[in-house]
Amino acid sequence: MTPEQCVPLLAECEALAAVAREVRSSPCWALMAAFPQRLAVDFDAAFVEGSPLAWIARNASKPGRADAECWVAHASTEWSQAHLEDQAEAIAAALLQALARVTNASSIEPVYAAAHRWRLARVLSPRREQCLWDGDARVGVCGDWLVESRIEGAYASGVALAGRVLASARDWRLPARAETAMPAQGELFESPQDTG
Numbered sequence: 289m290t291p292e293q294c295v296p297l298l299a300e301c302e303a304l305a306a307v308a309r310e311v312r313s314s315p316c317w318a319l320m321a322a323f324p325q326r327l328a329v330d331f332d333a334a335f336v337e338g339s340p341l342a343w344i345a346r347n348a349s350k351p352g353r354a355d356a357e358c359w360v361a362h363a364s365t366e367w368s369q370a371h372l373e374d375q376a377e378a379i380a381a382a383l384l385q386a387l388a389r390v391t392n393a394s395s396i397e398p399v400y401a402a403a404h405r406w407r408l409a410r411v412l413s414p415r416r417e418q419c420l421w422d423g424d425a426r427v428g429v430c431g432d433w434l435v436e437s438r439i440e441g442a443y444a445s446g447v448a449l450a451g452r453v454l455a456s457a458r459d460w461r462l463p464a465r466a467e468t469a470m471p472a473q474g475e476l477f478e479s480p481q482d483t484g
């Protein structure tokens with residue numbers, strides 16, 4: 289969830305909402321392309337410079353994926369921002385050309401290529417606070433946008449928040465006998481003669 293999406297959920301915790309409001313997500317155009325044969329590169333993933341692309345990865349190299357020669361390519365934030373409202377077909381063609389340049393695969397026709405726009409994809413300046421916690425309201429926030437816009441950031445943030453909740457829970461007091469606070473069964477429902 290992006291910081292923008294967190295804000296309305298934090299209506300009761302203004303201090304946390306204010307933190308989320310300060311952070312802005314930036315967009316990312318992503319290309320998914322499948323090729324009929326393996327691209328002749330000796331890497332499975334690369335950060336790319338001097339190109340519309342910022343990151344490319346061979347999908348089959350990830351655990352549990354099919355063997356098909358599929359690549360995911362992320363455009364840079366700057367390029368994505370500049371082409372935010374372009375048609376997806378034009379974006380796919382441009383990113384495919386960029387991918388072909390990086391992988392020397394311009395002679396290989398893809399069997400599939402599609403571009404997808406993520407408007408709120410990544411945060412350029414994460415807070416690096418790991419997580420947010422309001423002990424009075426017992427409300428916490430975790431997410432990649434607090435640490436780093438990738439899965440490791442999301443994981444670290446979730447673990448940090450779990451730690452805060454556990455530490456705080458040591459001070460929480462439950463009623464000595466919770467069931468005494470429950471109404472007796474007869475008190476839960478009105479009998480028909482009581483409702484008129």
Ligand SMILES: Cc1cc2nc3c(=O)[nH]c(=O)nc-3n(C[C@H](O)[C@H](O)[C@H](O)COP(=O)(O)OP(=O)(O)OC[C@H]3O[C@@H](n4cnc5c(N)ncnc54)[C@H](O)[C@@H]3O)c2cc1C
Pocket residue numbers: 289290297316318406408409410430431432433436437438439440441442
């Ligand atoms: C195009 C793209 C490609 C990426 N590729 C990679 C990659 O290859 N490797 C990598 O490490 N990272 C990648 N990332 C980043 C990675 O996806 C994120 O860092 C990660 O998913 C963030 O996790 P999160 O838990 O913070 O948020 P999310 O994954 O967004 O999880 C938030 C969850 O909250 C749920 N939710 C939303 N609203 C509510 C609500 N009101 N009530 C209850 N639940 C709600 C959502 O359904 C969702 O399950 C990519 C991101 C993008 C945009």
